[in-house]
Amino acid sequence: MAFCSNSVVHYSSCCITSNTATRSSFVPVSSFKCGSNGIRVSSKFRIVAKSNSDAQVTQEQSTTPSSVLSFLCPLLKLLSGGDPSRPRNATLELATSSIASMSRFAWGTKSIAESSPNNEIPSNLPINLQLFEFEACPFCRRVREALTELDLSVEVYPCPKGSVRHREVVRRTGGKEQFPFLIDKKSGISIYESGDIVECLFEQYGEGRSPSFGLLESTVFTGWMPTILRAGRGMTLWEHSTPDPPPGKLELFSYENNPNARIVREALCELELPYILQNVGEGSHRMKLLLDAYGSKEVPYFIDHSTGFQSGDYKVILSYLFDTYSTVIL
Numbered sequence: 319m320a321f322c323s324n325s326v327v328h329y330s331s332c333c334i335t336s337n338t339a340t341r342s343s344f345v346p347v348s349s350f351k352c353g354s355n356g357i358r359v360s361s362k363f364r365i366v367a368k369s370n371s372d373a374q375v376t377q378e379q380s381t382t383p384s385s386v387l388s389f390l391c392p393l394l395k396l397l398s399g400g401d402p403s404r405p406r407n408a409t410l411e412l413a414t415s416s417i418a419s420m421s422r423f424a425w426g427t428k429s430i431a432e433s434s435p436n437n438e439i440p441s442n443l444p445i446n447l448q449l450f451e452f453e454a455c456p457f458c459r460r461v462r463e464a465l466t467e468l469d470l471s472v473e474v475y476p477c478p479k480g481s482v483r484h485r486e487v488v489r490r491t492g493g494k495e496q497f498p499f500l501i502d503k504k505s506g507i508s509i510y511e512s513g514d515i516v517e518c519l520f521e522q523y524g525e526g527r528s529p530s531f532g533l534l535e536s537t538v539f540t541g542w543m544p545t546i547l548r549a550g551r552g553m554t555l556w557e558h559s560t561p562d563p564p565p566g567k568l569e570l571f572s573y574e575n576n577p578n579a580r581i582v583r584e585a586l587c588e589l590e591l592p593y594i595l596q597n598v599g600e601g602s603h604r605m606k607l608l609l610d611a612y613g614s615k616e617v618p619y620f621i622d623h624s625t626g627f628q629s630g631d632y633k634v635i636l637s638y639l640f641d642t643y644s645t646v647i648l
C-alpha cells in the first residue's frame with residue numbers, strides 16, 4: 319500500500335503530479351458527474367486535471383468561505399485545556415466526549431454491513447479514498463459519519479489550522495483550503511462540499527442505499543456540539559509536533575461516534591499524523607480483520623507499523639503519540 323510507507327511529501331507529489339493524476343479520469347467541468355446515476359455535484363468547485371503538473375480549478379467562488387470556526391476559534395482556544403500533551407482529567411475527557419457522541423445520536427455509529435451479512439472484507443482490499451479534514455470541523459464530521467455508515471476505510475490526512483504538510487496538498491490539488499476535501503482514486507474524482515461528498519460516496523459505494531435519516535441535515539443542528547463540547551480539540555496543530563511525517567503506516571480501527579476514538583483522532587489531528595482509518599461501526603465485517611490481525615476487539619485500536627506499538631487503551635495511545643511524535647521530551 320502506498321499510503322504512509324513513504325513520506326507525505328512523496329504522497330503529495332503522487333497525488334498531484336504523478337502518472338496517477340494524468341491517467342485519472344477527471345472530466346471537463348461541464349460534464350462532471352458522480353457515479354453511474356450521475357449525481358451532479360455542486361457547481362461551485364470542479365477540478366479538471368489537464369496534465370501532470372497542471373491541476374486547474376474552476377471556481378465560481380474564488381475565496382475560502384469565511385468559516386464560523388474562525389469566530390469560534392479564539393473562544394475555543396480560551397476554553398481548551400491548552401497543551402494537549404499534558405496529563406488530562408480523564409473523567410472530564412470522557413464526559414465531554416460522551417456527551418458529544420450523544421449529541422450526534424446514532425449518526426456515525428452503525429455500519430450498513432449489518433444488513434449484508436455475507437460480505438466478507440478481504441484484508442488486502444486497496445484503499446481508494448483519501449480524506450483531507452480536521453477533527454473539529456462539523457462538515458468533516460458529516461463525511462466521517464457517512465464513511466462509518468458505509469463501512470469504508472479511508473486514508474485520513476489531518477489538516478489542522480497551522481498545518482505544515484497536508485493543507486498545502488489540498489491547496490495545490492483543489493485550489494483552496496476548504497475542508498473536507500475527498501479524493502477517490504478509483505473513480506478519479508476530487509470534491510469539496512461535505513453534502514456532495516456524502517451523496518457521491520453513497521452513489522458509488524452505497525449499493526442503492528441513501529444516507530441515514532437526517533444525516534445531511536443534522537450538521538446544522540448538532541454538528542457543532544462535539545466541536546464546542548471538546549473545546550476545539552482537533553482543530554489546531556500542536557506547536558511541538560514533529561515536522562516530519564511518520565516513517566511508517568499508522569492505522570486506527572474506530573468509528574466516528576465512539577467517544578474514546580474521538581480523543582485519539584483529535585491527537586492524530588493536532589500532531590498532523592496521517593493514518594489509515596479502518597471503520598468498525600456496529601455490525602462491520604472489519605471487526606473480524608481486527609481480531610484476526612491483532613487478536614483484539616477493542617475500539618479504538620491503534621497500530622504504529624514503524625515501531626510495532628499497538629494498543630486499545632486511548633490513554634496509552636495518547637501518551638504514546640505525544641511521546642513519539644513531539645519535538646520536546648515530555
Ligand SMILES: N[C@@H](CCC(=O)N[C@@H](CS)C(=O)NCC(=O)O)C(=O)O
Nearest residue numbers: 385455456457496497498511512513
Ligand atoms: N459548505 C462546506 C463548508 C466547509 C467549511 O466551511 N469548512 C471550514 C471548516 S469547518 C473550512 O474549510 N474552513 C477553512 C479553514 O479551516 O481554513 C461544506 O459543507 O463542506
